[in-house]
Amino acid sequence: VTAEKGGYEHFMLKEIHEQPKAYRDTMLGRIDHANHQVVLPELKLSVEQIKNIRNVHIVACGTAYNAGLIGRTVIEQFARIPVENDVASEYRYRSPIITPETLVIVVSQSGETADTLAALREARANGAHVLAITNVVGSSIARDADDVLVTLAGPEIAVASTKAYTSQLIAFYLFGLYLAQVRGTMNKEEVAHVLAAMEALPEQVEAMLGQADPIKTYAEHIAKHKHLFFIGRGQDYAVVQEGSLKLKEISYIHSEAYAAGELKHGTLALIEEGIPVISLVTQESVMEKTVSNIKEVKARGAEVLAISYEEHAAELLKSVDHVITIPKTLPILTAAISVVTLQLLAYYASLALGHDVDKPRNLAKSVTVE
Numbered sequence: 140v141t142a143e144k145g146g147y148e149h150f151m152l153k154e155i156h157e158q159p160k161a162y163r164d165t166m167l168g169r170i171d172h173a174n175h176q177v178v179l180p181e182l183k184l185s186v187e188q189i190k191n192i193r194n195v196h197i198v199a200c201g202t203a204y205n206a207g208l209i210g211r212t213v214i215e216q217f218a219r220i221p222v223e224n225d226v227a228s229e230y231r232y233r234s235p236i237i238t239p240e241t242l243v244i245v246v247s248q249s250g251e252t253a254d255t256l257a258a259l260r261e262a263r264a265n266g267a268h269v270l271a272i273t274n275v276v277g278s279s280i281a282r283d284a285d286d287v288l289v290t291l292a293g294p295e296i297a298v299a300s301t302k303a304y305t306s307q308l309i310a311f312y313l314f315g316l317y318l319a320q321v322r323g324t325m326n327k328e329e330v331a332h333v334l335a336a337m338e339a340l341p342e343q344v345e346a347m348l349g350q351a352d353p354i355k356t357y358a359e360h361i362a363k364h365k366h367l368f369f370i371g372r373g374q375d376y377a378v379v380q381e382g383s384l385k386l387k388e389i390s391y392i393h394s395e396a397y398a399a400g401e402l403k404h405g406t407l408a409l410i411e412e413g414i415p416v417i418s419l420v421t422q423e424s425v426m427e428k429t430v431s432n433i434k435e436v437k438a439r440g441a442e443v444l445a446i447s448y449e450e451h452a453a454e455l456l457k458s459v460d461h462v463i464t465i466p467k468t469l470p471i472l473t474a475a476i477s478v479v480t481l482q483l484l485a486y487y488a489s490l491a492l493g494h495d496v497d498k499p500r501n502l503a504k505s506v507t508v509e
């Protein structure tokens with residue numbers, strides 16, 4: 140069994156460590172270096188169709204839904220197309236406004252999630268073009284979609300998804316750039332700039348994986364708590380939603396992820412002496428605002444961890460109790476790095492509590508009932 144796990148104690152840790160390879164494999168053959176562009180010859184979606192897209196719906200469950208939250212920011216920023224995110228089990232029942240100019244993107248690691256499959260069928264029946272981002276080529280979702288963008292994460296065994304999520308992010312970066320090229324919303328230099336940063340991600344994640352000790356120490360510390368909060372703004376808010384889910388899934392510590400600016404509208408009532416607040420602070424355009432939100436919880440007794448870049452550590456330490464640093468990338472790509480810290484945090488918290496990391500109670504890897 141240890142051999143299957145490649146020498147790692149758990150599949151989850153092995154899969155966290157496989158992320159640099161998953162990033163490279165998902166990018167492989169999809170970047171034309173000579174012309175600084177993304178090439179996705181597998182797509183049937185025509186240039187004409189892409190130019191006509193009026194709106195995008197991203198539909199998925201669980202961790203794949205969280206990847207879609209990042210997908211939204213990527214498509215909106217790169218291609219300037221309005222995007223909505225939906226949980227698959229809700230999508231069909233809200234009579235979504237679908238036209239032939241609607242692109243529906245379903246995201247699913249397994250390609251077998253019943254709710255996602257049902258949403259896909261509903262979208263197609265209403266005339267949308269459906270693109271599936273999935274890790275399993277021959278899956279039901281891959282077969283029923285109009286187009287498939289495969290993530291090359293390799294088989295994921297641990298129930299808590301890690302490398303599938305990050306590979307979905309890579310797929311969204313590639314697809315977002317592809318839309319931008321066709322629609323002319325980014326020029327060659329801008330695309331080249333993002334591609335160069337994307338190609339640096341695997342090495343940056345490798346470097347992080349070699350320096351997990353501070354994360355392990357902090358995880359052992361939060362394992363003593365029953366409740367905690369995550370906060371962030373923009374991309375960081377989307378990432379902490381995934382971090383909070385990961386922690387709940389395998390450590391059973393209750394946590395809530397909050398948009399940092401929204402805390403004062405209710406949740407602040409729950410902040411009491413000693414409660415951990417984990418703040419993800421990578422978006423420099425809103426950093427000052429997040430720091431004021433950190434001060435709001437500090438003033439009410441919270442113990443705050445900030446996850447940010449080295450260059451901000453000294454300044455942040457004036458307002459927080461602990462800092463964990465991560466490698467720097469473009470603001471739009473930051474999720475592919477910052478989430479790794481949160482995955483490790485969940486892993487080590489679960490380990491410290493003696494839970495079954497790879498097979499958490501009540502959860503299934505793939506849910507084939509609606």
Ligand code: G6P
Pocket residue numbers: 200201202203246247248249250251252255298299300502503504505506
């Ligand atoms: C289950 C798993 C989650 C996963 C979700 C969607 O609930 O426990 O980890 O995110 O299904 O799965 P999918 O295969 O569609 O990505």
